[in-house]
Structure formats: structure tokens, C-alpha cells
Amino acid sequence: QDEVLKQSALHPKPAGLCLQYGTAGFRTNAKQLDHIMFRMGMLATLRSKKTQATIGVMVTASHNPEEDNGVKLVDPMGEMLTPAWEDYATQLANAEQDDLARAVKEVIQKEAIDMSREANVFVGKDTRSSSPALSQAVIDGVSALGGHNYGLVTTPQLHYMVWCQNTKGKYGEATVEGYYRKHCQAYVQLTKNASNRTDDQKHLCVDGANGIGALKVREMEHHLQKGLQISLFNDGSKGKLNHQCGADFVKVQQKPPADIEINPGERCCSFDGDADRIVYYYTDSDGRFHLLDGDKIATLISTFLKELLTQAGLDLNIAVVQTAYANGSSTLYLENTMKVIVKCTKTGVKHLHHEAQKFDIGVYFEANGHGTVLFSQAAVEKIQQLAEDANSDDTKKRAALLLQSTVNVINQTVGDAISDMLLIEAILAVRGMTVQQWDAMYTDLPNRQLKVKVSDRRVIDTTDAERRAVSPAGLQDAIDSLVKKYRQARSFVRPSGTEDVVRVYAEAETQESADALAHEVSLAVY
Numbered sequence: 001q002d003e004v005l006k007q008s009a010l011h012p013k014p015a016g017l018c019l020q021y022g023t024a025g026f027r028t029n030a031k032q033l034d035h036i037m038f039r040m041g042m043l044a045t046l047r048s049k050k051t052q053a054t055i056g057v058m059v060t061a062s063h064n065p066e067e068d069n070g071v072k073l074v075d076p077m078g079e080m081l082t083p084a085w086e087d088y089a090t091q092l093a094n095a096e097q098d099d100l101a102r103a104v105k106e107v108i109q110k111e112a113i114d115m116s117r118e119a120n121v122f123v124g125k126d127t128r129s130s131s132p133a134l135s136q137a138v139i140d141g142v143s144a145l146g147g148h149n150y151g152l153v154t155t156p157q158l159h160y161m162v163w164c165q166n167t168k169g170k171y172g173e174a175t176v177e178g179y180y181r182k183h184c185q186a187y188v189q190l191t192k193n194a195s196n197r198t199d200d201q202k203h204l205c206v207d208g209a210n211g212i213g214a215l216k217v218r219e220m221e222h223h224l225q226k227g228l229q230i231s232l233f234n235d236g237s238k239g240k241l242n243h244q245c246g247a248d249f250v251k252v253q254q255k256p257p258a259d260i261e262i263n264p265g266e267r268c269c270s271f272d273g274d275a276d277r278i279v280y281y282y283t284d285s286d287g288r289f290h291l292l293d294g295d296k297i298a299t300l301i302s303t304f305l306k307e308l309l310t311q312a313g314l315d316l317n318i319a320v321v322q323t324a325y326a327n328g329s330s331t332l333y334l335e336n337t338m339k340v341i342v343k344c345t346k347t348g349v350k351h352l353h354h355e356a357q358k359f360d361i362g363v364y365f366e367a368n369g370h371g372t373v374l375f376s377q378a379a380v381e382k383i384q385q386l387a388e389d390a391n392s393d394d395t396k397k398r399a400a401l402l403l404q405s406t407v408n409v410i411n412q413t414v415g416d417a418i419s420d421m422l423l424i425e426a427i428l429a430v431r432g433m434t435v436q437q438w439d440a441m442y443t444d445l446p447n448r449q450l451k452v453k454v455s456d457r458r459v460i461d462t463t464d465a466e467r468r469a470v471s472p473a474g475l476q477d478a479i480d481s482l483v484k485k486y487r488q489a490r491s492f493v494r495p496s497g498t499e500d501v502v503r504v505y506a507e508a509e510t511q512e513s514a515d516a517l518a519h520e521v522s523l524a525v526y
């Protein structure tokens with residue numbers, strides 16, 4: 001306890017500062033985070049002692065501006081920190097300096113943690129200028145308790161390594177090299193089935209958002225054995241992190257990153273600042289921009305998997321999990337044309353992940369491009385049996401092998417721009433599909449997202465997976481009557497979990513209607 005006091009004095013908390021562990025952990029201006037990092041290092045150590053497993057701590061603020069930073073804890077199976085411990089995180093973060101030792105003790109007692117146990121913590125960071133100092137503060141918090149500092153990694157790489165470590169290498173080696181080997185090998189296996197691909201078809205423009213994803217794509221490239229030809233831009237050599245580039249910019253602004261020349265028809269994708277999100281796009285010969293967001297990605301992947309399941313004759317259920325931000329066209333297409341189960345959850349990856357776990361195969365994506373695919377243990381076993389079955393016919397066997405490689409190319413712990421990119425590229429290759437054909441699966445309804453600053457965003461309370469507001473009184477009625485004015489319209493509002501704003505979403509038959517509706521609804525929020 002004396003040690004806690006002494007060490008924490010080197011990472012003092014500004015008196016009165018109050019932050020909350022939200023959907024993205026702690027995230028704010030980097031200047032306010034030193035004490036948070038130290039304390040999250042301590043909390044990760046406690047969590048590791050409690051679970052007797054390796055715990056991850058990732059220092060990043062994802063798609064936020066360079067000046068910001070943040071921190072998230074990763075649980076033993078590579079998943080997000082369990083909710084009860086989110087509360088501890090908030091309590092430790094907000095304890096005033098002289099109350100910290102007591103707050104730590106309280107967690108130890110409540111969780112009955114045996115402090116003599118070993119702890120192991122993996123620490124990772126993105127490329128922000130504040131990240132080295134802040135990750136050092138985390139390590140100080142972990143202090144000599146056997147933590148392992150990975151340095152620069154993407155968020156999903158850290159999740160992956162925590163999972164590999166805790167499953168004793170069953171799924172792969174807990175190193176960055178191991179990550180590349182596993183995912184790239186699976187990619188090479190998958191694309192073997194796509195004979196005579198031209199260099200043009202292998203070509204992909206990648207916007208690295210001037211972040212960690214760019215570094216890691218460079219590192220990975222040679223593992224792909226020329227199976228993908230990447231032109232990397234926004235590689236961090238000159239531009240600023242997430243500034244007029246990256247997945248969030250492209251998705252929200254509905255346009256390509258600034259200062260990028262893209263040729264008509266060229267397939268492009270953008271990562272976000274910690275490479276756990278990806279969106280695709282191209283411009284057509286009329287210069288029109290086409291976005292292929294998380295919904296289109298989920299559609300491509302689930303169609304591919306469903307086709308393989310049919311070919312393999314495997315009776316496994318498959319569901320797509322979305323949030324209220326999913327484009328209405330995607331939901332209709334998935335339900336009516338594709339006939340897959342579609343579920344809607346609250347915003348935030350942990351909600352989608354949890355829902356996806358209920359199916360043999362759960363494909364989950366937020367519209368903003370964060371998502372992955374989960375395969376149940378039973379599904380993996382059935383696929384493996386079929387792949388090894390000497391008596392199965394060629395079609396079945398081929399499908400089973402493709403499914404097997406698909407399982408291996410995916411990072412099941414969390415959405416992963418790099419692994420999603422490999423999967424998407426492989427699917428397009430195997431199906432001989434162009435980005436235009438993919439785009440044509442369904443047509444997005446025009447939509448608009450706005451943010452509204454209000455004095456207290458918490459007065460808005462929602463239900464039905466955030467699709468309806470229950471308070472303040474009258475708000476939902478107002479939205480309903482505005483929506484009625486437009487064709488094929490839908491709109492909802494919810495308080496952001498990561499920014500001090502209320503988000504407004506609207507979609508309608510035309511862009512003009514979607515814009516007008518979003519504007520009118522934001523006025524109703526005041």
C-alpha cells in the first residue's frame with residue numbers, strides 16, 4: 001500500500017477531474033490522462049491476478065484527433081473488459097490522490113484477490129505523440145509485476161496476442177510475427193482458389209489514416225507472397241493522424257480522404273487510427289463516390305459464408321448483427337433476399353459481440369466498419385471434420401477447406417481492419433467479383449449523421465436498441481411526425497458514449513430528404 005502511494009504520487013491526479021470508463025474505455029485530451037494510465041496499469045494487474053490470465057492494456061484514441069488519447073483494457077479471451085470491472089476502472093480513475101490506496105484496497109477486497117499471485121499484462125500503443133509517455137505510465141502502474149510491453153501495435157493485434165497467450169498457443173503464437181503468419185497464410189490458402197487473377201484485380205489502395213495500421217501493413221506485406229498489391233497512402237510520413245483521412249472521415253463525410261488521387265473504379269479502403277475499423281470505396285466514371293461500409297462488408301461476408309455452408313451441406317445457423325446505424329436497405333436485403341437472421345443491438349462493440357456469440361456463425365459489423373465474424377466451437381469442429389473426411393465429395397471438401405481458411409484469416413477477438421481487409425480481398429478474389437458488383441448487391445438509402453451539442457446529453461434515454469427515445473417526454477413523438485413527412489424515412493437520436501454530443505441519424509429516399517430530416521430532428525433535440 002505504501003508502494004501505491006509513493007508510485008502514484010509520480011502520476012498525480014488533477015484534483016476534481018472526473019472521467020468515466022465508457023464504450024471506448026477512457027478517452028480525452030492526452031494531457032489529462034497520465035494518472036489514468038498509471039491507475040489502469042494497476043487495475044490490469046489486479047484483473048490479471050484475479051483471472052490468473054494475461055490482461056491487455058491498449059493506449060489509443062482510435063479515430064479521435066492526434067491531441068487525444070485513451071486507454072482500454074482487454075480481457076483474457078481477447079474481449080472487452082467485463083462491465084463490473086468498468087465500474088472499478090471509473091472508481092480508481094476518479095479517486096482523489098489521498099484516497100487512491102483505499103480505492104485499490106476496496107477492489108482487492110470485493111473481488112477477494114490473492115495478491116501473492118502472479119500477474120501478466122500486455123501493453124500496446126498507437127502512433128500518437130503522447131503514446132510513449134502514457135504507455136510508460138501504464139507500465140509504471142503494472143510496475144515490475146511481469147508485464148510485457150509490445151510497443152507499437154494495432155488494437156486488434158493486442159487483443160489477438162492476449163487471446164493467444166491465454167489459450168497457450170492453440171490458436172497461434174502471441175507475437176506480431178505470429179499474427180502475420182497466421183492471417184497471411186490463410187489469405188494465401190483462400191486465394192489459391194482464385195486462379196488467373198490479374199495484377200489489376202490484386203491491386204488495392206489503402207489509406208492508413210497516418211496511424212499504426214500503415215506501419216503494420218508495411219510490416220506484413222511480404223507475408224502475402226505477392227497475393228495482394230497494396231498502394232499505401234497516408235502512411236504517417238507527412239500527414240497528421242486521422243486528419244482528413246481514415247475510416248471515420250470517409251464514412252461520416254461520405255467522400256474520399258483529402259489529397260488523394262484515385263482513378264475511377266479503383267478499389268480503395270481506409271483504416272481508422274488504431275486499425276480496428278475499415279471501410280471500402282471507389283469513384284465511378286462520373287466522379288461519383290461509392291462507399292462500401294460495415295453493412296456492405298457484413299453482407300459480402302455473410303453471403304459468402306452462406307454459399308459455402310450450402311455447398312458443404314453443413315447445417316449451421318448464421319446471423320448478422322447490426323446496430324440502429326445500419327442502412328435500412330442492408331437490413332431488408334439480408335432478411336428478404338439473403339434470408340439470414342438479422343439482429344439489432346445497442347451501439348458499442350461489446351453488445352454486438354455478445355449477440356453474435358449466440359449463433360453458430362455470427363457476423364457483426366457496425367456501419368462505421370468495426371466488425372468481425374465469430375465461429376462457435378461446434379461450428380469449427382464440424383467444418384474441420386468435413387475438411388478431413390476422406391469420403392466427402394469434391395464440392396463439399398472444397399467448401400469445407402475454404403471455410404477453414406476463412407476461420408483462420410479472421411481475428412475473432414475484435415474488429416480488425418487488417419484481417420477484415422484480407423478476408424474481403426479473398427472473397428472478391430474467390431468469387432471473381434469486382435468492387436462494383438459488390439456495391440450493386442443493394443443500394444444504400446441516402447443518409448445523414450449529425451452531432452448536436454446539448455447542455456446535458458444524459459436527459460435522452462432510449463429503448464429498442466436505441467431506435468426510440470423514451471425521454472425527454474415528447475421527443476419521440478416529434479421525431480415520428482417529422483419522419484412521416486418523408487418517404488422511406490427513419491430517424492433516431494442517442495447520446496454518444498464517446499463524445500459530449502447527441503448523435504442524430506436520418507435516412508430517406510433522397511439525399512435532400514435525409515439531410516432535411518436530420519436537420520429537423522436535431523432542432524427537436526434542443
Ligand code: NG1
Pocket residue numbers: 023024062325347348349366368370495496497498499503
Ligand atoms: P458513440 O460515440 O457512442 O456513438 C462511437 C461509434 C460506435 C463505436 C464507438 C467506439 C458511431 C455512430 N458510433 O460511439 O459505433 O465504434 O464510437 O469507438 O459510429
Ligand code: ZN
Pocket residue numbers: 061062063272273274275276277
Ligand atoms: Zn478504432
